[in-house]
Amino acid sequence: MSLDRFLKNAISPWMKKDGSDADIVLSSRIRLARNMSAFTFPMLSSKEEAYAVAKHVKDALGGTQGEALGKAEMLAMEDMRTNDKRMLVEKHLISPHLAEQSKYGMVLLSGDESLSIMINEEDHIRIQSLSAGFELENCLQAANAVDDWVESHLTYAYDSQYGYLTSCPTNVGTGMRASVMIHLPALAMTRQLQRILPAINQLGLVVRGIYGEGSEALGNLFQISNQITLGKTEQDIVDDLQGVVKQLIRQERVARDSLLQHSKLELKDRVFRSYGILANSYIIDSKEATRRLSDVRLGIDLGFIENTAGKILDELMILTQPGFLQQYAKTVLTPEQRDERRAALIRERLKLEHETAD
Numbered sequence: 001m002s003l004d005r006f007l008k009n010a011i012s013p014w015m016k017k018d019g020s021d022a023d024i025v026l027s028s029r030i031r032l033a034r035n036m037s038a039f040t041f042p043m044l045s046s047k048e049e050a051y052a053v054a055k056h057v058k059d060a061l062g063g064t065q066g067e068a069l070g071k072a073e074m075l076a077m078e079d080m081r082t083n084d085k086r087m088l089v090e091k092h093l094i095s096p097h098l099a100e101q102s103k104y105g106m107v108l109l110s111g112d113e114s115l116s117i118m119i120n121e122e123d124h125i126r127i128q129s130l131s132a133g134f135e136l137e138n139c140l141q142a143a144n145a146v147d148d149w150v151e152s153h154l155t156y157a158y159d160s161q162y163g164y165l166t167s168c169p170t171n172v173g174t175g176m177r178a179s180v181m182i183h184l185p186a187l188a189m190t191r192q193l194q195r196i197l198p199a200i201n202q203l204g205l206v207v208r209g210i211y212g213e214g215s216e217a218l219g220n221l222f223q224i225s226n227q228i229t230l231g232k233t234e235q236d237i238v239d240d241l242q243g244v245v246k247q248l249i250r251q252e253r254v255a256r257d258s259l260l261q262h263s264k265l266e267l268k269d270r271v272f273r274s275y276g277i278l279a280n281s282y283i284i285d286s287k288e289a290t291r292r293l294s295d296v297r298l299g300i301d302l303g304f305i306e307n308t309a310g311k312i313l314d315e316l317m318i319l320t321q322p323g324f325l326q327q328y329a330k331t332v333l334t335p336e337q338r339d340e341r342r343a344a345l346i347r348e349r350l351k352l353e354h355e356t357a358d
């Protein structure tokens, strides 16, 4: 088996594709929470029960070679080193919860890394579908296909009145979380986010950081998802989220145009200062790196920086996380050592990108 295949590159194959509005929406995700009626739910289950769930799902799905996922690989959390799990989280392929807290956690991962089935997470089964850009409909279709395939092998806990039953009451019904990872630097610079983000909460949506629940929103990157899972269809949830995200994209574009019209020089100065710091610093912490990468990404989107591809920033966002830095260093690093390695890695990548473009 090759866990290495998933750790080799920071950028997943699905991330390399071009999705809609990819300059503003980095990625879309659909997650479905499912449980099996025959087993105690993970929150209350003993180690033995969790083991029985893992075995049952593995026997039911593992033997099929994951045909619905295309060259899938079943990976057990207990067989992985802490840093390997961390890297899978950094690539968004598994959730922090599965990596850190799960008893007999497993994941069935598709070859292009766009589909995962997490086992013994907060629920018995969590299906995840990821796509580059603003592609919620495609994610929903892909997640539904996997859901049908899983359901043809296992019996879900389903109530005719409430829908899918889940560990946390907030997921009962569709069991679905639809989300986008969105980059809103111009709305942040024009100080409109303080007004917009609370309004998004009032519309029944949740704003989180890039690593999900409890994570900090860094680099003007926000994860926006639905709060409500009950009393609406999957399509309604996606439509409502899409409506709000479309408006956000429009507002971000208006703010970018306004900055270009009224403060072009200041904006250019900020972008190139950040580029200069990234290309020349010897110590940089993750907060500053993410902030500067956000400025450079905006500079690329606005055409100020021409010889750097936007995708290199996605790659750097992941490569400069602790797990990847430690894998490259082949040792555990202190925060100070990570700041040094991070700076070196960013310098090298930007230099390489520059040389290749010349």
Ligand SMILES: Nc1ncnc2c1ncn2[C@@H]1O[C@H](COP(=O)(O)OP(=O)(O)OP(=O)(O)O)[C@@H](O)[C@H]1O
Pocket (backbone or CB within 6 Å): 027, 028, 029, 031, 089, 092, 094, 095, 096, 097, 122, 130, 171, 177, 179, 180, 181, 208, 210, 211, 212, 213, 223
């Ligand atoms: N649109 C997205 N693109 C890429 N990764 C995402 C996206 N949305 C969420 N993720 C990733 O999924 C992981 C889990 O996120 P989060 O905690 O928000 O959701 P969840 O575990 O499905 O929800 P819940 O809190 O209901 O259990 C995180 O690592 C996060 O980075």
